[in-house]
Amino acid sequence: MAPALRMAGITKHFNGVPACFDVDFEVAPGEIHGLLGQNGAGKSTLMNILLGLVRPERGEVTLAGEPAVIRDPNVARALGVRMVHQHYSLIPTLSVWENVVLSGEGRVDRDRTIAQIEEVSERFGLEVSPRAMVGDLSVGEQQRVELVTCLIDRPRLLVLDEPTAVLTRQESRSLFTMLRRLVDQDGCSVVLISHNLAEITAVAHRATVMRGGRVVSRVIPAETPVAELARHMIGRDLPGTADVAAAIGADPAPVAAEPAGPAPVPAGPGDAEPVLRIVGATATHEGTRALDALDLEIRAGEIVGVAGVEGNGQQWLSALLAGSLSLQDGEVRVHGQRVPVGRPGSTRRAGVGVVPEDRKTSGCILDMSVADNLALAGLKSLSRAGVVSRRKLHSLAERLVEEFDIAVASVDQPMRSLSGGNQQKVVLAREMSAGPAVLVLAQPTRGLDVGAVADLHERMRQAAAAGVAVLLISSDLNEIMQLSDRIAVIYRGRIQGELARAEADPEKLGLLMGGVSA
Numbered sequence: 001m002a003p004a005l006r007m008a009g010i011t012k013h014f015n016g017v018p019a020c021f022d023v024d025f026e027v028a029p030g031e032i033h034g035l036l037g038q039n040g041a042g043k044s045t046l047m048n049i050l051l052g053l054v055r056p057e058r059g060e061v062t063l064a065g066e067p068a069v070i071r072d073p074n075v076a077r078a079l080g081v082r083m084v085h086q087h088y089s090l091i092p093t094l095s096v097w098e099n100v101v102l103s104g105e106g107r108v109d110r111d112r113t114i115a116q117i118e119e120v121s122e123r124f125g126l127e128v129s130p131r132a133m134v135g136d137l138s139v140g141e142q143q144r145v146e147l148v149t150c151l152i153d154r155p156r157l158l159v160l161d162e163p164t165a166v167l168t169r170q171e172s173r174s175l176f177t178m179l180r181r182l183v184d185q186d187g188c189s190v191v192l193i194s195h196n197l198a199e200i201t202a203v204a205h206r207a208t209v210m211r212g213g214r215v216v217s218r219v220i221p222a223e224t225p226v227a228e229l230a231r232h233m234i235g236r237d238l239p240g241t242a243d244v245a246a247a248i249g250a251d252p253a254p255v256a257a258e259p260a261g262p263a264p265v266p267a268g269p270g271d272a273e274p275v276l277r278i279v280g281a282t283a284t285h286e287g288t289r290a291l292d293a294l295d296l297e298i299r300a301g302e303i304v305g306v307a308g309v310e311g312n313g314q315q316w317l318s319a320l321l322a323g324s325l326s327l328q329d330g331e332v333r334v335h336g337q338r339v340p341v342g343r344p345g346s347t348r349r350a351g352v353g354v355v356p357e358d359r360k361t362s363g364c365i366l367d368m369s370v371a372d373n374l375a376l377a378g379l380k381s382l383s384r385a386g387v388v389s390r391r392k393l394h395s396l397a398e399r400l401v402e403e404f405d406i407a408v409a410s411v412d413q414p415m416r417s418l419s420g421g422n423q424q425k426v427v428l429a430r431e432m433s434a435g436p437a438v439l440v441l442a443q444p445t446r447g448l449d450v451g452a453v454a455d456l457h458e459r460m461r462q463a464a465a466a467g468v469a470v471l472l473i474s475s476d477l478n479e480i481m482q483l484s485d486r487i488a489v490i491y492r493g494r495i496q497g498e499l500a501r502a503e504a505d506p507e508k509l510g511l512l513m514g515g516v517s518a
Contacts, residue, residue, distance in 0.1 A: 002065030004029045004189035005050070005157055010059035012045055014417065015409035018213040019045040020056070025208055025215070027157070029064075030183050032190045034200040034207030034221060036233055038449035039421025040407030042213040043193050047159050051083050052076045063157070080156035084146045084163060092135030096145050099134055103149050120151045124178045138311050143175075151182070158182070159191040162447060164199060176203050195449050197226040209233055234451035273336060275300050275469035276352075276438045280330035281320060290316035292493035293330065298438065298469040303460060305484030306473045309513050313493035314473050315357060318442040321471070322354040322362070323347035334438060353377065353436030355427050357443045357473075359420075363427040366416035370408050371397035373415050373426050377434040404429040405455070420447045432459060439463055442473040457483060477506060491515045 005027040012020045020042045027033045037043045048054040050061065052070040061068045063079055070076050090099050097113045114130040121128040126144045134142060143163065150158060160179075164172040180203070182188045194200055200207055201221040209217045209232040217232045274297040281294040291313055298304045308314055319325040320332065326342030333339065334350040341347060347354070356362045364373045374397045375382055382392045397411040406425045408418065415423060424447055432439065441460070445453045460483060464470050474480050480487055487504050489496045489512035497512045511517070 001029055003027060003062070004031070004064060005191075006062045007046065007050065008060050008062075010046060010049060010056050010061075012049065012054060012056050014045075015413060017409040018042075020049070021213045023059070023210070023213070023215055027189050027191060028205070029189055030187050031205045032179060032183055032192055032203055034204035035191055035193045035210070036195075036197070036200065036207055036229065037210035038233055038407075038451060039419050039425070039447070041210040041233075041449075043210055044161070044419055045213075046210070047083065047161070047191065047193070050076065050081060050159070077153065080153070081159070082150035082153060082155040082157075083159035083161065084143070084150060085161050090134045090142055090145060092133070094134060095130070096128060096132050096134060096137075096148075097130040099145060100130075100149050100152065116152050117148055120148050124151065124181060125174065126178065147178070154186065155188060157189050157191070159193070161193045162195065163192070164194065164196060172199070179203065195447070195453075197221075197229045197450065200229070201226055211235060230450045233449060236451075272299050274298060275335060276321075276471070277333045277336075278320075278330070279333070281327055281332065282329040283316060283320065283325050283327050285316065285325075289493055290325065291320065291327075291330075294490075294494050296471075296488060296495055298471055300467045300469055301464050302485050303464050303470040303472060303483055305480035305487045306471065306490055307475075307477060307480045307487055307509055307513060308490040308496075310475055312490050312513075314442065314475075314490060316493070317490065318354065318356055318440060318473055321347055321352055321438070321440045322356060323352075324362075348377070351437035352440065353431035353434050353438070354440040355431050355442060355444050357446075359424050359427050364415050364423060367414060369412050369414055370401070370406070370418065370426060371411040374400050374411070374430050377430045400429040400433055403433075405452070421449060421452065424448060425452065428456065428459075432463065436468060438469045438471065440471045440473070443475065444472070445474070445476070445479065477509060481506075481509075489513055 003026045007023065007025040010020050010023040010025070011018070023042065023046055025046060035043050045054060049056050050070065052072040052075055061070060063081070068079055070079065091102070097110065097117060100117060101108050101113050117128060117130040120126070126148055128141070128144050128148050134145065137145070163175060179190055183190060192200065192204055201224070204221045207219050207221045208215055209219065209229070211233060219229065219232070221229065276298045278294060278296040281291045283291045294313070294317065306314060306317065316325055320341055323341055323343060323346040331338055332341050334352060337350065339346055339350045360366065371393055375393045378396070379388060382388050382396065394411060400406070401408055401411060404425050406429065407422050415426065418426070428444065445456060448456065460470055460472070472480065472483060481501065481504055484501055486498055486500055487509065488498045489509060491513065492515065496515060497517060499508060
């Protein structure tokens with residue numbers, strides 16, 4: 001039987017750098033095929049060529065044995081190829097059915113579209129309400145809308161880019177159950193792009209690994225240890241630190257026997273003055289309570305993790321510390337000084353660095369260069385008489401690009417030309433290199449490859465060792481439990497309870513996350 005997809009000799013350069021070089025990629029009928037690689041390895045470029053979003057310089061594509069010339073996404077759709085991208089393209093002010101209609105062609109038929117959504121939703125267990133407003137949905141529900149939009153077309157090849165990056169564990173399990181049903185019952189083939197190697201091992205029949213724009217290996221994930229998969233991806237062994245499990249998406253047990261990394265720096269004395277103190281923080285957003293008398297303290301040299309089911313105020317805690325959320329009541333203090341939150345730049349001037357959850361909208365400026373984005377936190381040190389020294393700016397940018405292993409052809413290229421993971425690295429490099437007293441990291445490892453995750457975790461430990469007060473907001477409980485000295489659980493905008501790392505376990509955390517005192 002002919003392959004569902006065959007891409008042969010695919011080559012594409014950007015700014016003289018090969019994004020894909022002589023790539024051969026093949027997916028069998030009815031197969032879930034993993035596509036692995038570090039940020040900038042060429043995965044997205046390869047799939048964008050398949051989708052007609054990028055034109056290759058050479059190479060050919062065949063679908064089910066038939067040559068395919070895919071000039072644009074409409075041709076790809078007509079050929080049965082659909083993709084759910086890592087960053088969704090939904091319009092929040094429209095309903096689910098209206099967003100689905102916008103993705104299609106021809107006359108708008110409301111009742112028919114609603115019926116299609118309900119039929120696909122029921123068949124695959126996706127639980128999508130056609131009349132719901134997209135802006136009212138969680139990120140997991142929005143992903144289901146994107147899936148339904150694709151599945152209505154009954155695709156023969158579905159590409160998923162980091163589909164579990166914003167999902168809870170239960171939502172991830174439901175997604176993979178749906179994918180197996182899609183493959184087994186509908187004969188669809190699936191390309192799964194993921195940095196979570198444990199997931200690839202669990203669900204993918206085969207996997208192709210890319211590095212530096214080339215295919216470096218083809219493996220059967222179920223027969224390949226995740227540490228070996230990681231080695232294929234990054235070209236070296238991961239360090240034997242305690243957070244390797246989080247880097248590869250596995251539970252701690254499989255790597256528990258590996259040599260431990262440096263012991264975490266203990267928190268300061270209990271009676272020491274907190275570097276960051278939030279007292280009674282209460283705020284609303286569009287008439288809804290965002291924060292509800294939230295109290296939180298972090299001392300120098302301490303990593304405090306904030307855990308919770310998504311949608312319980314994590315994003316507003318991050319916004320508060322970024323200075324973009326005003327309080328109705330309560331206060332924020334850094335080194336004992338009250339910070340006028342809600343005023344642009346107020347928290348940065350107080351020594352707070354923030355890596356926001358949504359890097360594209362609030363973490364960087366996509367139309368500016370990589371160098372300019374890296375310099376945003378330190379323009380004063382690069383300026384004289386209000387004029388920025390381009391020489392100093394370039395020197396800073398080139399140093400950070402090398403130090404944080406950011407894949408760029410030039411520091412002058414626009415941010416939007418970088419892969420999502422490399423955009424995240426730019427934001428991380430800027431904030432972590434600015435010498436903050438308080439460092440806030442919201443979902444910092446989403447979209448990062450295994451090597452970058454391990455590196456980030458080590459940098460967090462080093463920042464704490466240097467006396468920085470670190471606040472980690474993450475939906476990954478493994479990450480929270482492995483890195484935090486204390487864990488605070490947020491529920492409906494307030495801290496439901498706190499646990500020291502030694503007493504934290506998934507059961508206790510689960511109770512607190514559900515609003516029950518542990």
